[in-house]
Amino acid sequence: MASAPPSTDVGEEVLCPICKDFLTDPVTLDCGHNFCQGCITKHCEIRDEIDMGDCKCPVCTVKIQSRNFCRNWQLANVAERLKLQRKQLCEKHKEKLHLFCKQDEELVCLFCQQSPEHKSHTVVLKEEAAQEYKTLICDRLEHLKKARVKIQAYEAKIGEESNSLLRITETERQNIEEKFRQLHQFLEEQEKRLLDEIEELEKEITRRREEHLARLSKELSFLEWSIQEMEEKSQQPASELLQDVRRTLQRCERSGTSENPLTFPLELKREISKFRAANPILYVGMEKIKGNEEWLQGFY
Incomplete structure (x- = not known):
C-alpha cells in the first residue's frame, strides 16, 4: 500500500504517478515519464497476466518499447534529499524537530512542546539529549x-x-x-586396549575443546556485532542516533557478561592420572615382568 503523499511543495x-509517493529507484521511459522501478515493472506484469496487450505508459499511454528501463540517478538523489528533509520536520506542525522529549523518547517541535501531551514532560534540545x-x-x-x-x-587459555x-x-x-615393544607377543592385545583408552581420552579432550571454542566463538561474534552497532550508532547524527536508542542499549547490555568458563572438568584431568594408576604394569621394571607370566596375568 502506498504511503501518504508528501507535502504539496515537493515538485x-x-x-511516482503510480504509487503517488517519493520515487524509489526511479527509471525513465522513452516517453520521458518517471516511475519507481518496482511500480512500472509490476504495472507491466499485471497487464501481461490479464493479456491486455502491449504495456503502455500509465501517464501518456505511449507504448513501452523496451523493459530495460533506464535508471535516473540524478532524480533518485533529489528524491532522497527530499525524503531526508521531510523526516526532519514535524508531521503535525511542519516545523523543525529541535527538541527531544525524554518521557516519550521522541523528537518534537516547539509547538509539540506546548501541547498537552508533552507540556508536563522534560523536553531538552536534541543535541543535549544526543550527547547524553x-x-x-x-x-x-x-x-x-x-x-x-x-x-x-579465554580462547588463548583453552588452546594452551x-x-x-x-x-x-x-x-x-x-x-x-x-x-x-619390549613385551612378548601375548601382550599385544593389552597394548591395543590401552592405546584405545588413550585415544578416547584424546577424543574427549578435543571434543570438549571444540565445544568451548564454538560457544566462545558464538559469543565473540555477538560481541563483534554489538560493537559494530554501537560504533555506527555513536557516529550517527542526533536525529538518527535518538531513534530506538534505549532499545539498542538494552539489546547490547547483556553482551560481554561471560565469566571464565571451567574449560576442562577435574574429572577429565583425573582420568589421565587414574590411567597410570590403573595400569601399573607399564611402570614397573621390565626384569620383573620377563619370565614371570603368572605374576603378569594377575594384573588382568
Whole structure:
C-alpha cells in the first residue's frame, strides 16, 4: 500500500504517478515519464497476466518499447534529499524537530512542546539529549571492547590447556608403545586396549575443546556485532542516533557478561592420572615382568 503523499511543495518530478509517493529507484521511459522501478515493472506484469496487450505508459499511454528501463540517478538523489528533509520536520506542525522529549523518547517541535501531551514532560534540545545518549553508548562500547579482550584471552587459555593435556597423552602414548615393544607377543592385545583408552581420552579432550571454542566463538561474534552497532550508532547524527536508542542499549547490555568458563572438568584431568594408576604394569621394571607370566596375568 502506498504511503501518504508528501507535502504539496515537493515538485511533481519526484513523485511516482503510480504509487503517488517519493520515487524509489526511479527509471525513465522513452516517453520521458518517471516511475519507481518496482511500480512500472509490476504495472507491466499485471497487464501481461490479464493479456491486455502491449504495456503502455500509465501517464501518456505511449507504448513501452523496451523493459530495460533506464535508471535516473540524478532524480533518485533529489528524491532522497527530499525524503531526508521531510523526516526532519514535524508531521503535525511542519516545523523543525529541535527538541527531544525524554518521557516519550521522541523528537518534537516547539509547538509539540506546548501541547498537552508533552507540556508536563522534560523536553531538552536534541543535541543535549544526543550527547547524553552518546555518552551512554561510549560507556557501553568500552565495556563491550573489554569483554571482547576477555573472551579472546579465554580462547588463548583453552588452546594452551588443551595442548598441554594433549602433550601428556602423547607422552603416555609413547611410553605405552615403547614398553609394549619390549613385551612378548601375548601382550599385544593389552597394548591395543590401552592405546584405545588413550585415544578416547584424546577424543574427549578435543571434543570438549571444540565445544568451548564454538560457544566462545558464538559469543565473540555477538560481541563483534554489538560493537559494530554501537560504533555506527555513536557516529550517527542526533536525529538518527535518538531513534530506538534505549532499545539498542538494552539489546547490547547483556553482551560481554561471560565469566571464565571451567574449560576442562577435574574429572577429565583425573582420568589421565587414574590411567597410570590403573595400569601399573607399564611402570614397573621390565626384569620383573620377563619370565614371570603368572605374576603378569594377575594384573588382568
